[in-house]
Amino acid sequence: MTSLPVALLLAAGFLAPIAIVAIYSIMPARTFVLTGSVTPENYVAAFTEGYWRPLMWSVSGALLTTILCLLLAWPTAKALKSLEGYRATFVTILIALPIFISESVRLFGFSLFLMPAGGILAGTMDAAFDVSIGSILNTRTAALLGMVYVHFPFVLFPLLLGLSQIPEEQREAARDLGASNWQLMREIDAPLAAPGALIGALFCFVLALGANAEMRILGGQSVTVITHAIEQRFNYAQDWPMGAALTMLVIAITALLVLPVFRRIDIDRLIRR
Amino acid sequence: MVEASEPRPGILSTHGISKSFGELRAVDDVSIEIADGEFFTIVGPSGSGKSTLVRILAGLDRPDSGNILLRGEDITATPANARPTCMVFQSLALFTHRTVGENIEFSQKMKGVARDARREHALRMMEVVRLPREYYARPVTQCSGGEQQRVALARALASDPEILFFDEPLSAIDYRLRKILEVEMKDLHRRTGKTFIYITHSLEEAMVMSDRIAIMRSGTLIQTGTPHEIYRRPESRFVAEFMGEVNIFTVADGRLAELGIAAAQIEAPYLVVRPEYLRPAGNGDADFRFRAEVTNDYMLGSRTQFHLDAGGTSLVAELPALAAAGIAPGDVGEWGFDRADAVPLAD
Amino acid sequence: MTGSNNSALRVLRSMWLLVVLLLLYVPIASVVLASLANTRYMRFPHRVWSLDAYAQALGTYTTANLHLTSLSIAVAVVIVSVIIASFGALAFARYDWAGRKLFRRLVLLPVFFPQPVLGLALLLYLTALGIVPDWKTAAFAHIVWVVPIVTLVISIRLYHYDVAQEEAAFDLGATRLQVFREITLPALAPGIVSGALFAFLLSWSNLPISVFTSGADTTLPEWLYSRTATNYSPLVPAVAVIGTAASAAIVLLAAALRPVFTRKR
Numbered sequence: 001m002t003s004l005p006v007a008l009l010l011a012a013g014f015l016a017p018i019a020i021v022a023i024y025s026i027m028p029a030r031t032f033v034l035t036g037s038v039t040p041e042n043y044v045a046a047f048t049e050g051y052w053r054p055l056m057w058s059v060s061g062a063l064l065t066t067i068l069c070l071l072l073a074w075p076t077a078k079a080l081k082s083l084e085g086y087r088a089t090f091v092t093i094l095i096a097l098p099i100f101i102s103e104s105v106r107l108f109g110f111s112l113f114l115m116p117a118g119g120i121l122a123g124t125m126d127a128a129f130d131v132s133i134g135s136i137l138n139t140r141t142a143a144l145l146g147m148v149y150v151h152f153p154f155v156l157f158p159l160l161l162g163l164s165q166i167p168e169e170q171r172e173a174a175r176d177l178g179a180s181n182w183q184l185m186r187e188i189d190a191p192l193a194a195p196g197a198l199i200g201a202l203f204c205f206v207l208a209l210g211a212n213a214e215m216r217i218l219g220g221q222s223v224t225v226i227t228h229a230i231e232q233r234f235n236y237a238q239d240w241p242m243g244a245a246l247t248m249l250v251i252a253i254t255a256l257l258v259l260p261v262f263r264r265i266d267i268d269r270l271i272r273r
Numbered sequence: 274m275v276e277a278s279e280p281r282p283g284i285l286s287t288h289g290i291s292k293s294f295g296e297l298r299a300v301d302d303v304s305i306e307i308a309d310g311e312f313f314t315i316v317g318p319s320g321s322g323k324s325t326l327v328r329i330l331a332g333l334d335r336p337d338s339g340n341i342l343l344r345g346e347d348i349t350a351t352p353a354n355a356r357p358t359c360m361v362f363q364s365l366a367l368f369t370h371r372t373v374g375e376n377i378e379f380s381q382k383m384k385g386v387a388r389d390a391r392r393e394h395a396l397r398m399m400e401v402v403r404l405p406r407e408y409y410a411r412p413v414t415q416c417s418g419g420e421q422q423r424v425a426l427a428r429a430l431a432s433d434p435e436i437l438f439f440d441e442p443l444s445a446i447d448y449r450l451r452k453i454l455e456v457e458m459k460d461l462h463r464r465t466g467k468t469f470i471y472i473t474h475s476l477e478e479a480m481v482m483s484d485r486i487a488i489m490r491s492g493t494l495i496q497t498g499t500p501h502e503i504y505r506r507p508e509s510r511f512v513a514e515f516m517g518e519v520n521i522f523t524v525a526d527g528r529l530a531e532l533g534i535a536a537a538q539i540e541a542p543y544l545v546v547r548p549e550y551l552r553p554a555g556n557g558d559a560d561f562r563f564r565a566e567v568t569n570d571y572m573l574g575s576r577t578q579f580h581l582d583a584g585g586t587s588l589v590a591e592l593p594a595l596a597a598a599g600i601a602p603g604d605v606g607e608w609g610f611d612r613a614d615a616v617p618l619a620d
Numbered sequence: 621m622t623g624s625n626n627s628a629l630r631v632l633r634s635m636w637l638l639v640v641l642l643l644l645y646v647p648i649a650s651v652v653l654a655s656l657a658n659t660r661y662m663r664f665p666h667r668v669w670s671l672d673a674y675a676q677a678l679g680t681y682t683t684a685n686l687h688l689t690s691l692s693i694a695v696a697v698v699i700v701s702v703i704i705a706s707f708g709a710l711a712f713a714r715y716d717w718a719g720r721k722l723f724r725r726l727v728l729l730p731v732f733f734p735q736p737v738l739g740l741a742l743l744l745y746l747t748a749l750g751i752v753p754d755w756k757t758a759a760f761a762h763i764v765w766v767v768p769i770v771t772l773v774i775s776i777r778l779y780h781y782d783v784a785q786e787e788a789a790f791d792l793g794a795t796r797l798q799v800f801r802e803i804t805l806p807a808l809a810p811g812i813v814s815g816a817l818f819a820f821l822l823s824w825s826n827l828p829i830s831v832f833t834s835g836a837d838t839t840l841p842e843w844l845y846s847r848t849a850t851n852y853s854p855l856v857p858a859v860a861v862i863g864t865a866a867s868a869a870i871v872l873l874a875a876a877l878r879p880v881f882t883r884k885r
Contacts, residue, residue, distance in 0.1 A: 001711070002710040002711045003711030003717075003719070003723050004707070005703075005704040005707050005708065006704055006705065006707065006708035006711070006723075006727060006767060006768075007723065007726065009704055009763065009764065009767055010726055010727070010729075010730065010764070010767075010768075013742070013760060013761070013763070013764035014729065014730050014738075014764055016745060017744065018741055020741070020744060020745045021740075021741045021744055021745070024744060024748075034748060075633075076636065076640050078633070079633035079634070079636050082633055083637075091637055091641070095640070095641065095644060098644050098648065100821040100822075100825055100867070100871075101648060101825060101864050102824070102825035102826070102840070102841040102844070102863070102864070103825065103827045104841040104842075104845040104860075105651060105825075105841070105844060105860045105863070105864055106648060107647070107848070108647075108651060108844055108845075108857070109646075109648050109649070109650040109651040109860075110647040110650070111848060112647075112650040112651060112653075112654045112662065112857065113646055113647055113650040118661070118662050118663040118664055120650045120653055120654070120664050122664075123663065123664030123665055124664065124665065127665050149643070149644075149647070202732060203731075203732060206732050206734055207735070209734050210734020210735055210736040210737050210828065211736075212828065213827060216845075216849065217845070217848050217849070227734070227736040230740055231736075231740070231832075234743070234744070240744065244744065247740055247741060247744075250734060250737050251733075251737060251741075258732045258733075262725050262728065332791070333790070333791065353787070353790050353791040354791065354792075354793050354794055355793075359791055359792065362784045362787070362788055364784050366782055366784035366785045366787065366788035367785070368788075368789070368802075368803060369785070369807075370806045370807065379789065379794070379802075380793045383789075383792065383793045383795075383798055384793060428788075428792070429792075432792050432793060
């Protein structure tokens with residue numbers, strides 16, 4: 001059975017940690033053992049003590065990021081698809097490359113670009129046009145832009161994969177049958193690219209849900225996101241059970257979204273070319 | 274056709290081999306005797322178990338019960354790599370990362386034969402299957418369908434097997450090329466003198482090439498015989514219908530039920546008549562006669578096929594072009610067939 | 621559709637792609653620009669353009685140490701994940717077996733999982749097991765996340781692989797070991813090379829998992845992350861550029877050596 005090593009790894013490195021977190025989440029607050037009496041108090045506290053705020057920030061931030069990424073990815077995917085031969089490959093590689101540059105480098109660059117007075121943008125504007133501009137650094141807007149910037153490729157590539165599987169004959173047939181550009185998109189492109197778009201959106205949402213660095217580097221202290229709140233519970237407050245309960249909530253939201261999509265979508269068909 | 278007048282010595286025999294996958298009995302108590310040098314074809318629809326059977330014969334699968342003898346020696350437990358047999362797969366299973374030459378030389382390389390000797394042997398095999406020498410260094414992925422077929426054949430022959438198995442190697446090939454390769458296959462069989470055991474779902478293909486044919490259905494061999502026997506004397510409606518369009522009549526109370534005519538002295542419950550034996554019988558010279566209307570005609574080349582309506586029963590007749598002249602849809606007349614051309618069937 | 625309409629659309633699309641590329645690379649270019657200063661505070665455009673920060677970065681023990689930590693993790697991740705994922709890919713893409721559907725979902729789960737949450741869960745798990753986190757635990761955490769991705773990368777290459785090739789080789793007299801060496805391994809090779817590149821780059825650049833699982837050891841992205849908010853100097857962008865260039869160099873080297881691994885394609 002060649003599946004054994006992967007299965008063992010994921011059992012020991014993925015499922016077991018989640019199980020441990022699940023157990024911690026029902027232990028009494030501020031304890032460090034796994035054998036205490038079972039209690040729902042952490043979950044109660046999660047909803048009554050204001051933790052819903054960071055959770056909502058994370059969920060709404062992830063949602064907004066996903067929508068913006070989809071809106072940007074659609075025309076980009078269409079434009080990429082219309083390129084031919086080696087130009088398409090070249091541009092695709094250029095778009096993919098930044099994924100492999102560390103998030104911290106890219107977000108750092110983003111903040112250098114946006115820095116007020118002396119930042120790359122503000123400095124250039126000042127020197128070249130003698131215009132001094134304000135800065136959006138340390139605002140929610142900057143953090144959101146950073147989120148879109150980081151997660152854009154994760155929507156684009158699944159969408160591109162979905163689009164590439166639409167047989168050109170089907171589009172030609174639709175056009176031949178009298179479909180306008182708009183109808184072509186609504187009747188052929190959108191439904192056929194839907195699995196790819198859905199995978200991309202899901203990917204983006206789940207990754208953005210845990211996003212933390214964007215807010216810290218670009219958002220300043222404007223908002224506390226859920227991962228940050230969890231980290232604080234673990235590190236500063238030394239309240240593992242509370243942190244575990246919040247972690248379980250994020251995992252639950254993820255599972256609620258991911259599992260139904262997994263059931264629906266045929267990964268085989270999407271990967272096979 | 275050289276019919277074996279003296280019995281050829283047996284090479285491969287199976288005794289009651291069976292194999293199940295869960296509830297499904299894919300191969301059910303199959304016993305066959307195959308003669309040395311024979312072209313033996315197993316024909317059956319998809320799901321009949323023929324592929325499982327050939328995989329067991331090749332040693333790729335182990336039967337649940339029964340045994341396999343090669344020249345009298347039990348090889349049931351011998352794995353495929355230790356059997357002097359070789360299989361040509363449905364997908365051909367060419368090694369896509371290798372050249373034509375490397376594919377053909379593979380079995381020799383495994384045996385540790387020196388490079389030069391391997392190359393010489395491979396080139397000889399390419400000659401046998403009529404593949405030009407310059408293909409030797411070509412990647413197999415750059416060969417056409419027919420060329421890949423020949424590479425697969427050469428690769429199998431290069432291992433010098435006593436028996437070659439074929440698991441529907443022509444099924445993915447277009448009609449014209451398939452016809453050419455069928456003839457080549459038969460020719461190759463004659464030139465090499467090896468035993469060929471061939472699997473196909475096409476009885477037509479089997480008829481062209483085989484010395485003997487076995488018909489397989491639901492895991493069992495229901496009839497074995499020469500192509501002639503299978504065609505002229507099917508033992509069941511399944512075999513009769515498998516060959517193509519036939520007319521089947523039910524015999525009840527001494528009459529052919531569908532036509533309502535007397536059928537004295539026919540004991541069997543069914544009577545099969547091939548389309549080419551139905552003919553116009555206006556002059557009353559056929560043993561069985563009935564009135565029918567021609568509903569459609571189809572030009573088949575040297576023959577014409579007619580669909581007939583005999584009092585609500587649809588029948589098929591095929592006539593040579595000359596005899597077909599002047600018959601058109603709408604014609605109503607006497608049709609008939611002779612007792613000698615009708616095959617009584619028990620099942 | 622008319623011709624002029626069509627060409628207008630084409631121009632529009634090219635412009636759009638150009639804008640997208642520009643936006644994707646502006647932050648990266650910003651890092652490079654910022655690194656070319658020698659003043660403590662960022663005042664762009666620089667009065668003096670210099671490579672001092674690079675000289676300083678290359679001379680410090682910290683830079684070498686950060687690279688060593690990241691490299692140790694990445695090398696461990698590449699070796700272990702490629703081996704595990706190769707077996708996984710065979711099960712994922714090649715053989716039909718009863719638990720395959722479940723297995724595929726299990727493999728995909730960690731990919732569709734918030735990375736910081738995975739890091740946090742692993743931290744809690746390690747602590748519960750009494751293991752003190754260091755670069756080795758970070759490597760393990762990376763492996764958990766990277767193996768599914770590498771499995772997918774290798775699987776994609778395996779979809780066109782005909783399993784009957786192995787049976788054919790066996791039937792032609794090859795032993796099980798010969799079948800693996802002559803047929804299975806060459807079929808896996810291109811996927812393994814791509815998979816190794818993915819594993820290296822993903823591990824090298826990872827921040828969200830490392831932050832929680834590397835303990836007292838610090839990886840390159842972690843250090844950059846901690847220095848972006850506080851203690852700024854041109855040294856920080858310089859180290860970022862060096863780190864990125866190092867990974868690019870390693871990838872280019874691997875790409876140049878690629879034909880060696882996948883000979884006879």
